[in-house]
Amino acid sequence: MSKYFIGLDLGGTKIATGIVNSKDELLASVKVPTQAEDGWEIITERMGDTIAEVMQKAGVKPTEVKAIGVCSPGALDIPNGIVIRSPNLRWFNVPLKKIIEDRFNIPTYFDNDANVAGLGENRYGAGVGSKHMLYMTISTGIGGGIIIDGKIYHGATFGAGEIGHITLDKNGPLCGCGNHGCIEAIASGPAIARNAKERLHEHPESLLHHYTNITAREVSEAAHAGDQYALSVVETAARNIGVVLAGLINTLNPDCVVIGGGVSNMGDILFKPLIAEVKERAIPSFVENLKIVPAKLGGDVGVMGAIALAQSQGNV
Amino acid sequence: MSKYFIGLDLGGTKIATGIVNSKDELLASVKVPTQAEDGWEIITERMGDTIAEVMQKAGVKPTEVKAIGVCSPGALDIPNGIVIRSPNLRWFNVPLKKIIEDRFNIPTYFDNDANVAGLGENRYGAGVGSKHMLYMTISTGIGGGIIIDGKIYHGATFGAGEIGHITLDKNGPLCGCGNHGCIEAIASGPAIARNAKERLHEHPESLLHHYTNITAREVSEAAHAGDQYALSVVETAARNIGVVLAGLINTLNPDCVVIGGGVSNMGDILFKPLIAEVKERAIPSFVENLKIVPAKLGGDVGVMGAIALAQSQGNV
Numbered sequence: 317m318s319k320y321f322i323g324l325d326l327g328g329t330k331i332a333t334g335i336v337n338s339k340d341e342l343l344a345s346v347k348v349p350t351q352a353e354d355g356w357e358i359i360t361e362r363m364g365d366t367i368a369e370v371m372q373k374a375g376v377k378p379t380e381v382k383a384i385g386v387c388s389p390g391a392l393d394i395p396n397g398i399v400i401r402s403p404n405l406r407w408f409n410v411p412l413k414k415i416i417e418d419r420f421n422i423p424t425y426f427d428n429d430a431n432v433a434g435l436g437e438n439r440y441g442a443g444v445g446s447k448h449m450l451y452m453t454i455s456t457g458i459g460g461g462i463i464i465d466g467k468i469y470h471g472a473t474f475g476a477g478e479i480g481h482i483t484l485d486k487n488g489p490l491c492g493c494g495n496h497g498c499i500e501a502i503a504s505g506p507a508i509a510r511n512a513k514e515r516l517h518e519h520p521e522s523l524l525h526h527y528t529n530i531t532a533r534e535v536s537e538a539a540h541a542g543d544q545y546a547l548s549v550v551e552t553a554a555r556n557i558g559v560v561l562a563g564l565i566n567t568l569n570p571d572c573v574v575i576g577g578g579v580s581n582m583g584d585i586l587f588k589p590l591i592a593e594v595k596e597r598a599i600p601s602f603v604e605n606l607k608i609v610p611a612k613l614g615g616d617v618g619v620m621g622a623i624a625l626a627q628s629q630g631n632v
Numbered sequence: 633m634s635k636y637f638i639g640l641d642l643g644g645t646k647i648a649t650g651i652v653n654s655k656d657e658l659l660a661s662v663k664v665p666t667q668a669e670d671g672w673e674i675i676t677e678r679m680g681d682t683i684a685e686v687m688q689k690a691g692v693k694p695t696e697v698k699a700i701g702v703c704s705p706g707a708l709d710i711p712n713g714i715v716i717r718s719p720n721l722r723w724f725n726v727p728l729k730k731i732i733e734d735r736f737n738i739p740t741y742f743d744n745d746a747n748v749a750g751l752g753e754n755r756y757g758a759g760v761g762s763k764h765m766l767y768m769t770i771s772t773g774i775g776g777g778i779i780i781d782g783k784i785y786h787g788a789t790f791g792a793g794e795i796g797h798i799t800l801d802k803n804g805p806l807c808g809c810g811n812h813g814c815i816e817a818i819a820s821g822p823a824i825a826r827n828a829k830e831r832l833h834e835h836p837e838s839l840l841h842h843y844t845n846i847t848a849r850e851v852s853e854a855a856h857a858g859d860q861y862a863l864s865v866v867e868t869a870a871r872n873i874g875v876v877l878a879g880l881i882n883t884l885n886p887d888c889v890v891i892g893g894g895v896s897n898m899g900d901i902l903f904k905p906l907i908a909e910v911k912e913r914a915i916p917s918f919v920e921n922l923k924i925v926p927a928k929l930g931g932d933v934g935v936m937g938a939i940a941l942a943q944s945q946g947n948v
Contacts, residue, residue: 471885
């Protein structure tokens, strides 16, 4: 009987794969370096090998696996399981779903990082029990996933959740997407670092002067050490994210917002002003019982999300 | 056999009711003044009388009606069908669903104006065929409805679609909701009129000087007569709506955006700059095949939407 599910998280530096039984118990997992320089043919074989390995470790035959979930970075053709373009991996039009299905003859489902992370947090992490969940990831970029009744909401062309390119300030800084004032250009990790550097000369007392290279991590470190300037930079970013989040809450009326990505590790110095801004701006009855919480799964979010993807699609 | 559906649109000035058969053909409709001053007991009886009247006109018995849909203004308890508070009607906690079900013994479904208008446009109007539709209404306020697979997306507490209170400019004008810079405070009908009046003294040539009372309607009239200042006021509002709409498109990835409400009657002078702004800001692949169109149902949107509500809920 098909009762096992496998999830695979393909990243620029590592491939992580896991298998669960019908009780959601993780039976085995493996992690190997991606070695992007090897090219797609070798890497897709390597991915398949990790799938074979977790089955072997768990003592499970391919015929016992109901579905495989795969999450991938880059521009994707989600329904057809094709990596259209991944700059990190240097992949173009790699038919990942087909390659895996051809090797194992197991239905394989496929989605992008942010959607899969949202689904993972919904099934295994900070959003357990949420029927209307919004996931936001804040790291190098800002992305999102909308999870309704345990499924990813994809929209018309499988693009829903691109919340990093919501305009916060129409005359704001230039974004990588070519527009001005996207929240990603104002409050992502690199934007926080840029904001910190821009006015650092006005703050000779700031601990940030001790660093040769300032990223969001150093801003966080200084802020946690009590540096007022670094704290103010984080608070500004948090409040700006809060403005955008309030709009999303007014639109989607979720019961839970899970915030992940590297920047979310800043903790209270980020979450407190962010939540305060949301409460000022969102419709009061929408925030009364709303949870706004940090992600829980950390580095396992991709593999657990991919497992959840296999489960949610495999159960259709 | 139950194969008919009835829709009732309760407004501050009129009650409009219609009945369709299983082929979506409108068999009968009636419209009567609400006479809000009569109070809820008489008005709810009057509503019931219009339901009885359309059945009689169509030659349909109550047992042949599968469901009734009702749309109402004000703050609502949607699942329980209670008008919690309607300032226009001066109603508080009126159990509308129960009153109608008690009289006719027909399942009755209940929703707010914007959601029902969106559903109506989706089934009978400008959004026919859309699987992921966003409805936006621009009139005294700005509201919205999200229609996914022919159903209203309600969110966790039945509030989804409150897009008028998305912040466009966090330091912008005060909104009725108490916040600053909501799109409703910047580009609704009253906001357009206010914007026009504010800088009118700088434009002695403007046709708007000929009006004693300037509302969005006069601004539209002057703009259509070629008044450059009035045109610029409309364009600014349209572009501001476009910025917010682009964010919604990036989030929801709809295949169709239908824009209704009085301000949408301005036509091209509104739609052209609005669509231009959306195309500048939304993710290109999301707008490639996206329709952004004016609503089609006009004054009938409430009753046709209420019929669609009866159909979509009655078919569950």
